[in-house]
Amino acid sequence: MKKRFISISILSIFLFSGCTQRAKSIHVPMIPKTNPIDINTSEVKKEDTQIVAMDIGVKVEDVQIDNNTTQKEINITELKKSRIQRSSFPLAEYKNLKKYGESTISGVMFLQKDGSKIFAQNAKLFLHPLTSYSKEWYEKSYIEGYEMSEADKKMYNYLLYTTTDGDGNFSFFAVSKGKYYVVGTMICSMECGYEKPTSIVIAQEVEIGEGVKKSIKLYKAK
Numbered sequence: 001m002k003k004r005f006i007s008i009s010i011l012s013i014f015l016f017s018g019c020t021q022r023a024k025s026i027h028v029p030m031i032p033k034t035n036p037i038d039i040n041t042s043e044v045k046k047e048d049t050q051i052v053a054m055d056i057g058v059k060v061e062d063v064q065i066d067n068n069t070t071q072k073e074i075n076i077t078e079l080k081k082s083r084i085q086r087s088s089f090p091l092a093e094y095k096n097l098k099k100y101g102e103s104t105i106s107g108v109m110f111l112q113k114d115g116s117k118i119f120a121q122n123a124k125l126f127l128h129p130l131t132s133y134s135k136e137w138y139e140k141s142y143i144e145g146y147e148m149s150e151a152d153k154k155m156y157n158y159l160l161y162t163t164t165d166g167d168g169n170f171s172f173f174a175v176s177k178g179k180y181y182v183v184g185t186m187i188c189s190m191e192c193g194y195e196k197p198t199s200i201v202i203a204q205e206v207e208i209g210e211g212v213k214k215s216i217k218l219y220k221a222k
Helices: 046-052 091-095 132-143 153-158
Strands: 103-113 116-119 124-129 160-163 169-175 178-188 198-208 213-221
Touching: 091 132, 091 153, 103 178, 103 198, 124 169, 132 198, 160 169, 169 178, 178 213, 198 213
Parallel strands: 103 213
Antiparallel strands: 103 116, 103 169, 124 160, 124 178, 178 198
């Protein structure tokens, strides 16, 4: 299955592909869909920055709220609470992370409705190391529904990115051993029970060893 490169640029505002073969010896710059962004890049493409505009880049009034979700299913399109200040970016914590490894995280992303699976087509995802910074977003914004202040741009250098194929499949390559949040957003409308296109964010914590392949199901029930 042929992959296409995704060009990622900085957002001004942080916060989810089928299988391919790769050589055992990985040269990171050549790996598709998981290139780090360069925070010094001068070209910013608006359409690319939407990948990580899930918790502060989406205005509540621009999306339809799903009133049937449970507390654990709260996503960024359902921010209802007051804006809170994000903690300072823990640069030392991120600098201690190993950016690349020999592991692969693959999976399928979908919304489950009335016993049927609605697969996320061409949905954008990112992989964020589990740190005090990302954990704060996951607990305060994704789970509890708070809007958060702007994220530090240095964060984007530590994320990996990919996009699902037409069947909701995705893969992250060159992943280092550790814990991560897999975060994805899919656009769904009538097929999901919405009257207009609605942004649905799904996040999941995963842990992976070194030199292994892990398969996950990234989904939520509606």
